[in-house]
Amino acid sequence: MDLLDESGKHAGHAGAKAGGSHFRLTIVSPRFSGKDQITRHRMVYEVLGPLMQRDIHALAIRAFAPDEL
Template sequence: MSVADTIRRKLEDALSPERLEVVDESHLHKGHAGHRPEGETHFRVTVVAGRFAGRSRVERQRLITSALKEEMGHPIHALSMKALAPDEADGSSA
């Protein structure tokens, strides 16, 4: 299973998102710290989930990193996160 598939599965299990996007951006970081030739090191996720309602940006990020705790550091070197409650997903961000 790819790292992106693992991220998707774990976030779906932990957060039951209404929308989930997982993008491997490793190719943009070639030659940077943490990059590996095989890729799958740098990711961007967008998560829209009811569990984020009423929570701060930091609390939302903690929910995401907690779900991915086994992967953080290795194989995931960098993770960019956009975490939104459903009522925020119309274009505004948290």
């Protein structure tokens, strides 16, 4: 897993004013095997739950199964 905070790139953006953060996540998990990208993204959002409501304004996700690397 690699999580990059890109909030600085969005200074002056409406989400930045509200304190929202911008992140880029690259994650590899065997749980993603056989799943399409939409399902993988939903799995990530489910884990993040409340953080998406209050702490994260934007999240770019790159989700892979181990055999895809």
